[in-house]
Amino acid sequence: MSGISFANTAIGMPGLRPNGHQMNRSNNCHHFQMPLHYPRYRKSDYETMPEWKLDCLLNEYGLPVTGDVTQKRNFAMGAFLWPSQK
Template identity: 65%
Template sequence: MALKWLLNFPVPQPEASFKSTQKKKVVKEEHGHGGFQMPLHYPRYTKEDYEKMEEWKVDLLLKQYGLGFFKGTLEEKRAFAKGTFLWPDQL
């Protein structure tokens, strides 16, 4: 019984995997680097830094971490950044 299952196991065709690889390559070329890229360093701001931070700087920070979609008031952006980047004991 086990031998019959093994003999009927589907084997991927080399041509299919080549087409799949080519398709991925084309998609990657069309869309650049492929999306989110984690910055090298985690932000090292304190709660007080976020509370004094200017709006353009908060926007830039959020954008660098792929969170530039966030819309709201300056206070909402600051609260979002604090909640995202500060550890619970720092809040």
């Protein structure tokens, strides 16, 4: 069988499990997990979304949560809306 094989880079790296999640020194579950679904909001949803919800959405995808609410809205629309939706 031919093709490309990728080594599991998490093996042998201290602090990482084979699934790529970081092991915590305590029993808290604080590790990154890629969200399963792409956000399905419309432009009008982002324009009226409260700041706390924008913060949660951006944080969930590992995106920066900085600036004022207008900057966060513009960033979210640029990141998650297709060009035809803008």
